[in-house]
Amino acid sequence: MRPIHQLVKNEYQRLHRQSEMIAEERKIRLTNQIPELKSAFFELSQIGVKYSKEILKGSISAEEATKTTQTAFQKTDAKIKSLLAENSYPEDYLDTNYSCSTCQDTGFMQKNGPRCSCYAQIINHIIQNESDYKIFENQNFTKFNQYVYSDEENTSLYGIKKSPRGQILAIREKCYEFINHINKPETKNMLFIGNTGLGKTFMSNCVVVELLLREHSVYVTTAPSLFEITSGYMIDKEAYSDVYSYIKQCNLLVIDDLGTEKMTESRYAQLLSILEIRKNNDLSFPCKIIMVTNSSIKELYQMYTERVASRIAGDFSAFKFIGNDIRIIK
Ligand SMILES: [Zn+2]
Numbered sequence: 001m002r003p004i005h006q007l008v009k010n011e012y013q014r015l016h017r018q019s020e021m022i023a024e025e026r027k028i029r030l031t032n033q034i035p036e037l038k039s040a041f042f043e044l045s046q047i048g049v050k051y052s053k054e055i056l057k058g059s060i061s062a063e064e065a066t067k068t069t070q071t072a073f074q075k076t077d078a079k080i081k082s083l084l085a086e087n088s089y090p091e092d093y094l095d096t097n098y099s100c101s102t103c104q105d106t107g108f109m110q111k112n113g114p115r116c117s118c119y120a121q122i123i124n125h126i127i128q129n130e131s132d133y134k135i136f137e138n139q140n141f142t143k144f145n146q147y148v149y150s151d152e153e154n155t156s157l158y159g160i161k162k163s164p165r166g167q168i169l170a171i172r173e174k175c176y177e178f179i180n181h182i183n184k185p186e187t188k189n190m191l192f193i194g195n196t197g198l199g200k201t202f203m204s205n206c207v208v209v210e211l212l213l214r215e216h217s218v219y220v221t222t223a224p225s226l227f228e229i230t231s232g233y234m235i236d237k238e239a240y241s242d243v244y245s246y247i248k249q250c251n252l253l254v255i256d257d258l259g260t261e262k263m264t265e266s267r268y269a270q271l272l273s274i275l276e277i278r279k280n281n282d283l284s285f286p287c288k289i290i291m292v293t294n295s296s297i298k299e300l301y302q303m304y305t306e307r308v309a310s311r312i313a314g315d316f317s318a319f320k321f322i323g324n325d326i327r328i329i330k
Contacts, residue, residue: 026094044077152164167321189290194322196294217246304317
């Protein structure tokens with residue numbers, strides 16, 4: 001999965017270039033049609049040149065030059081506008097029409113300033129168009145359907161005194177709380193447990209989309225892929241440094257399919273190190289984790305060393321998904 005901030009940046013650059021290209025094409029077409037317009041644009045391009053020559057010669061001061069240049073620009077600009085009007089084009093026909101006029105397709109209100117409100121649209125565009133993110137089109141809170149979960153309690157079968165529907169609604173509520181309080185260090189990470197087909201990955205994807213729309217950075221991976229990266233990093237630091245630092249610093253790291261990987265001593269150490277680094281980061285900026293597993297808590301304890309297991313027990317709230325395989329019901 002490619003980091004979202006890179007894709008967001010690419011998309012803004014694409015929009016920015018596209019708007020400028022359209023403006024440039026219009027200018028070329030119109031200056032070919034209207035010769036006076038061509039000479040007006042030539043005049044415009046020569047203003048700066050003309051006065052910088054005069055400054056160099058010493059015949060005019062820099063201050064005077066700025067003033068005269070401004071006047072000359074305004075005059076030529078007015079000429080261009082009236083030529084456009086004479087030829088039945090709107091005055092701003094040759095201006096660059098950014099898809100967002102507020103940020104001129106840069107994504108920021110000012111340099112290093114707050115994000116522009118068009119950010120959510122860009123995220124949606126990425127979800128619709130980037131293969132890594134396409135899955136989120138159908139896996140977000142708007143597609144959540146409580147009715148695929150039974151409303152019948154069965155304590156002896158599920159081990160808790162709640163119907164599958166009651167439980168999934170409670171989990172969704174906890175997810176909203178997690179999202180709304182992601183900035184707080186006291187908000188615990190989430191551990192989704194339960195059998196296959198009960199909507200664990202769906203729910204974690206819902207959280208991902210919501211956080212992306214709220215301008216957070218997210219990295220979604222499976223435990224086997226995560227260990228490929230961490231092991232790769234041990235061997236070739238340079239090749240893996242970008243993705244590894246993203247894994248350490250993104251606002252939410254999702255590790256799906258936990259418990260399916262082959263555990264070795266060095267992998268325990270790698271997982272522990274990621275958990276510790278992120279816990280530490282979380283004191284300064286949101287650095288949460290959602291882990292998704294088909295294994296039970298008991299199995300996780302058996303699978304991992306005491307240190308990993310107690311870290312998971314201490315820093316994660318566990319949520320048990322119950323019911324029948326909803327993929328079959330659907
Ligand atoms: Zn904008």
